[in-house]
Amino acid sequence: MVFHILPTALEISMVCGILTYQYGAKFAAITAVTMVGYTAFTIWTTAWRTKFRRQANAADNKGSTVAVDSLINYEAVKYFNNEKYEVGRYDQALKEYEKSSIKVATSLAFLNTGQNLIFSSALTAMMYLAADGVASGNLTVGDLVMVNQLVFQLSVPLNFLGSVYRELRQSLLDMETLFNLQKVNVAIKESPNAKPLQLTKGGEITFENVTFGYHADRPILKNLSLTIPAGKKIAVVGPSGCGKSTILRLLFRFYDVQEGRILIDGQDIRNVTLESLRKAIGVVPQDTPLFNDSIEHNIRYGDMSASHEKVIAAAQRAKIHDIVSSFPDGYKTMVGERGMMISGGEKQRLAVSRLILKDPPLLFFDEATSALDTHTEQALMANINSILREKARTSVFVAHRLRTIYDSDKIIVLKEGQVAESGTHRELIDTGGLYSELWSAQETLFDEDGGEREVNIDIGEEQEDLPLK
DSSP, X not given: OHHHHHHHHHHHHHHHHHHHHHHOHHHHHHHHHHHHHHHHHHHHHHHHHHHHHHHXXXXXXXXXXXXXHHHHTHXXXXXXXXXXXXXXXXXXXXXXXXXXHHHHHHHHXXXXXXXXXXXXXXXXXXXXXXXXXXXXXXXXXXXXXXXXXXXXXXXXXXXXHHHHHHHHHHHHHHTHHHHHHHHSOOSOOOXXXXXXXXXXXXXXXXXXXXXXXXXXXXXXXXXXXXXXXXXXXXXXEXXXXXXXXXXXXXXXXSSOOXXXXXXETTEEGGGBOHHHHHHSEEEEOSSOOOOSSBHHHXXXXXXXXXXXXXXXXXXXXXXXXXXXXXXXXXXGOBOOGGGTTSOHHHHHHHHHHHHHHHOOSEEEEESTTTTSOHHHHHHHHHHHHHHHHHHTOEEEEEOSOGGGTTTOSEEEEEETTEEEEEEOHHHHHHHTSHHHHHHHHHHOOBOTTSOBOOEEEEETTEEEEEOOO
């Protein structure tokens, strides 16, 4: 760009200098007025056109969003017979884009017309002066021809600079969203003196007087204090909205606490590197994120260096190997956009496979088996429990289905962002508090006569009959 602009500027300067030196002040004045007028008109009109280009970009983005959104959620569209509604939305977005594009094209024509008018006026004025000079005998016919050629020589670089300026502004406008993203302040930053996380005690997690809310006026966790012992299976339960999943987001440092602190083996997570922190934590989230790639790629995402044999071993432990093997393409089967080509239960088992492959010291399961049938869920939980016992991993299970976590070493019950009670399953049942109410609401079974009956719960090596209330 520089090698185009500098020669062009030099060319304009030489033409202006020759006209001024050879033919006097009048030609110099017309040249100066032309340059100023052309530049001012180009800058003003380009700035005026910016709003039309911005509207066109917004309409184009809206149309793309509507199209992608309706295609991704095609099942919802079909369920509610809203094809015409979605077509109407898309058509409306295209009409808005069409209107904006017409304004962009019209304003561009106005810009080009104005530039040509300014230059033509300058050419007419100079040719009139040159012709008058020839008629009066002050200039020769050769001078008239030279003036004509010099003016045309001036038009080429002027048009070039005008086009460059217009295209530069348009490119900057098209990149406006990217520039705005670069201006966004990153809320989570590493401390300048951050050190790698050292798991000296096996991964004990402590929340000390933690207060946090996604909005300052709506705290989710309120002065929360709890300890997750190293190498133990801990469950966090409670009503919806009590802050169970928020605990994981804070521990992963997607957000920072507003008050208090979070410690892992005595180290404040704000003072350790994000890479070492997140490398030490493995998560099976509620909504499993999958890439539009093969099953093998999605499992290997837990450890990109893992061999095919390790991928298969992880899938076997997650109870999905047999299903994958039954597919025509096996592990090369594409899962589709956001995993739309496989079931919810298969997604969750892929997420568990990915976690097993990563093999981190701290494990989090956020409703990890909510989409599984009872038989598959029990088999998968048995495998997960064997891994936890085998490797003495610190594990946290967030669950609404209490029968998946009754065998935890400790159950923490949250209510309104605080610890309402904690203990083992038996201790909490005997206490008769919130956990007991939740358990009774889920597990009370009625026989054909409407009476209640007992359910056998296998806890560790013992078999207990728990009366359901």
